[in-house]
Amino acid sequence: MSDSSFASSTPSASPTAASSVAWQALQQHADATRGLQLRQAFAEHPERFDALSEQAAGIFLDYSKNLVTEDTMRLLFSLARERGVEARRDAMFGGERINNTEDRAVLHAALRAPREVAGATVDGRPVGAEVHAVLDRLGQCAESIRSGAWTGYTGKAITDVVNIGIGGSYLGPKMVCQALRTFAHPRLSMHFVSNVDGHDLDALLTRVNPETTLFIIASKTFTTQETMMNAQSARSWFLQHGEEKDLAKHFVAVSTNTEAVTAFGIDPANMFGFWDWVGGRYSVWSAIGLPVAIAVGADGFREFLAGAHAMDEHFRAAPLERNLPAILALIGIWNRNFLGMSSISIAPYHQDLASLPGYLQQLEMESNGKHVDADGKPLTVATCPVIWGDTGTNGQHAYFQLLHQGTDVIPVDFIASLAAAHALPGHQEALLANCFAQSEALMRGKTEDEVRAELAGQNMSAERIAALAPHRTFPGNRPSTMLLLDALTPASLGALIALYEHKVFVQGVIWGVNSFDQWGVELGKVLAKTIMNELVAGPNTKAHDASTNGLIARARAALSQPSN
Numbered sequence: 001m002s003d004s005s006f007a008s009s010t011p012s013a014s015p016t017a018a019s020s021v022a023w024q025a026l027q028q029h030a031d032a033t034r035g036l037q038l039r040q041a042f043a044e045h046p047e048r049f050d051a052l053s054e055q056a057a058g059i060f061l062d063y064s065k066n067l068v069t070e071d072t073m074r075l076l077f078s079l080a081r082e083r084g085v086e087a088r089r090d091a092m093f094g095g096e097r098i099n100n101t102e103d104r105a106v107l108h109a110a111l112r113a114p115r116e117v118a119g120a121t122v123d124g125r126p127v128g129a130e131v132h133a134v135l136d137r138l139g140q141c142a143e144s145i146r147s148g149a150w151t152g153y154t155g156k157a158i159t160d161v162v163n164i165g166i167g168g169s170y171l172g173p174k175m176v177c178q179a180l181r182t183f184a185h186p187r188l189s190m191h192f193v194s195n196v197d198g199h200d201l202d203a204l205l206t207r208v209n210p211e212t213t214l215f216i217i218a219s220k221t222f223t224t225q226e227t228m229m230n231a232q233s234a235r236s237w238f239l240q241h242g243e244e245k246d247l248a249k250h251f252v253a254v255s256t257n258t259e260a261v262t263a264f265g266i267d268p269a270n271m272f273g274f275w276d277w278v279g280g281r282y283s284v285w286s287a288i289g290l291p292v293a294i295a296v297g298a299d300g301f302r303e304f305l306a307g308a309h310a311m312d313e314h315f316r317a318a319p320l321e322r323n324l325p326a327i328l329a330l331i332g333i334w335n336r337n338f339l340g341m342s343s344i345s346i347a348p349y350h351q352d353l354a355s356l357p358g359y360l361q362q363l364e365m366e367s368n369g370k371h372v373d374a375d376g377k378p379l380t381v382a383t384c385p386v387i388w389g390d391t392g393t394n395g396q397h398a399y400f401q402l403l404h405q406g407t408d409v410i411p412v413d414f415i416a417s418l419a420a421a422h423a424l425p426g427h428q429e430a431l432l433a434n435c436f437a438q439s440e441a442l443m444r445g446k447t448e449d450e451v452r453a454e455l456a457g458q459n460m461s462a463e464r465i466a467a468l469a470p471h472r473t474f475p476g477n478r479p480s481t482m483l484l485l486d487a488l489t490p491a492s493l494g495a496l497i498a499l500y501e502h503k504v505f506v507q508g509v510i511w512g513v514n515s516f517d518q519w520g521v522e523l524g525k526v527l528a529k530t531i532m533n534e535l536v537a538g539p540n541t542k543a544h545d546a547s548t549n550g551l552i553a554r555a556r557a558a559l560s561q562p563s564n
C-alpha cells in the first residue's frame with residue numbers, strides 16, 4: 001500500500017488512546033491502586049519476581065519493582081491489543097509505508113535479517129539481496145582496513161578512523177564502538193566528530209596523522225550542515241598534506257544520496273549506500289555501522305545484527321504477555337500516562353555503555369516527542385518522557401539524591417552485564433552490588449520509624465533524632481526496571497538496542513503518533529541558515545525579534561575582531 005494513513009492501516013484500533021476502553025479501565029485502576037506499596041506487595045506475594053520477569057534473546061527483564069500488579073499488566077496488555085499493536089507490528093515488518101508523513105516504509109529490521117531468511121519487501125520488491133550486497137562490501141572494506149591491506153597515500157596501514165556524522169549517523173556507531181571496545185582491533189583508534197563547533201574537529205586533527213587516517217563521511221541525506229562543514233574542513237586539512245589523487249584512500253562515504261557524494265568528490269566506489277526506509281536513528285544496522293564493522297570485524301558486526309534479529313523474532317512471535325519490548329513499553333505507558341511521571345533515568349552499570357543514555361535520547365525523544373497524532377490531530381495524552389542518565393556507579397554520587405528523596409518520582413532503567421570483560425578482582429561484585437542496592441533502596445525506602453530506631457541505637461539525643469529523622473527518611477516505593485545481560489557482547493548489545501527500538505514502536509502505536517518522522521528539528525535548521533548569512537553579511541533586523549537582533553549584533557562585533 002502506498003498512501004496508508006495510521007487510521008486506514010489499523011482498522012481495529014480505537015480512534016485515540018484516551019478513548020479506548022482499556023485506557024479508561026486503566027484510569028480507574030490507577031485511582032483504585034494508588035496506595036500500592038511495593039514493600040508490602042513483595043512481602044505478600046513471594047512469587048512476584050517470577051510473575052513479573054521475563055527473558056528473551058539473552059536479556060533478562062525484571063519489572064517487578066514497578067508500581068504494577070498482575071491486574072495492571074492485564075489491563076495494559078488489553079490496551080496494546082485495543083490500540084492494534086500486533087497489526088501495526090506486522091504492517092511494519094511487512095514493509096507497509098507506516099511512516100505516513102514521509103510516505104516511507106520502516107524496515108530497519110530487514111537490515112539484520114540473515115541472508116537465508118526470505119526477508120522483507122518494499123512495494124513488492126524484496127530488499128534482502130541489496131542489503132546483503134552492501135553488507136558484504138562493507139565487510140570487505142572493514143577487513144582490508146583491519147588487515148592493513150588498505151593503505152594511505154604513503155603506503156602505511158590505517159591507524160585512525162574518523163567518523164564525521166551527526167544524530168543517527170553518529171550516536172549509534174559511537175555508542176556501539178564504545179560498548180564493544182573490548183572486541184576492537186588493537187591497532188585502530190576510532191574517533192567521532194559530530195559538532196559543527198570547530199573545537200570538535202580541531203581537537204582531533206591535532207592528534208591524527210594524515211598518512212594513516214581514514215575519514216568516513218556518514219550522512220543519510222548528505223546535506224546536513226554540520227557534517228558537510230566538518231567533511232569540507234577535513235578534506236582541506238588532508239589536502240595540506242596529501243594530493244587530490246590521494247583522497248580516495250582517505251575518504252569514504254555512507255549515504256543514501258549518491259549524487260551529493262559524487263559532487264563532494266568521493267568516488268561512488270568508495271560509497272556505501274542505504275535506503276530511505278531506514279530512519280537515521282535506526283541506521284546503525286546499515287552501512288552507517290561501518291565504524292563498528294571496522295572496529296569489531298565483519299563477523300562481529302554480523303553477530304551484532306544477529307542479536308538484533310533474535311529480538312526482532314521474539315517481538316514478532318511472542319505473545320504480548322511474554323514480549324519484552326511490549327512489556328517495557330507498557331511499563332513506560334503506565335508510569336507516564338497513569339502515574340504522571342515525566343522522565344526516565346537510564347542507568348547502565350557498565351562503563352562501556354556510557355553513551356547509551358545519549359543514544360536512547362535520540363531514539364525515544366526524536367521518535368515519540370510528538371504533539372499531534374499520525375493523522376495530525378492534537379493529542380490528548382502525554383507522549384515521550386524526557387530520557388536522561390549516566391553510568392552507575394557515577395550517577396549515584398551526582399543525581400541519585402534526587403531519585404531517592406526529590407519531589408519528583410523518576411523511574412529508572414538499570415542495565416547491567418553479569419559477566420565482566422576484565423580480570424580486576426572485586427570490581428564486578430562491587431558494581432553489581434551497587435546496581436541491585438540502588439533498585440532495592442528506591443523500592444524499599446526507609447521509614448521514619450526505621451530511621452529513629454537506627455539513630456536511637458547510636459545513642460543520639462531525642463532532640464537530635466527528631467531534627468534529623470525527616471532528612472534521613474526515604475519515601476521508597478519508587479519504580480525501577482532491571483535489564484540483565486549475561487555479558488556485553490555484539491549479540492547482546494544488538495538485542496538490547498532492538499529491544500528499545502521496539503519499545504519505542506509499541507509506545508508510538510499506543511499514543512497514535514508517527515514514530516518515524518522528525519519535523520521538529522527543521523525550524524531551527526532553517527533559522528540557523530538565515531542567521532548564518534546575517535552573521536556574515538549583516539543583520540536583517542526586520543526578520544527577528546529584539547533579542548535575536550541583539551545577539552546577532554554582539555556576535556558580529558566579536559567575529560569582526562582581528563583575532564577571528
Ligand SMILES: O=P(O)(O)OC[C@H]1O[C@H](O)[C@H](O)[C@@H](O)[C@@H]1O
Pocket residue numbers: 166167168169218219220221222223224227280281366518521
Ligand atoms: O544522516 P543525516 O542525513 O546527516 O542526518 C543526521 C541527523 O540529523 C537530522 O537533523 C535528524 O534530526 C536526525 O534524525 C538525523 O539522524
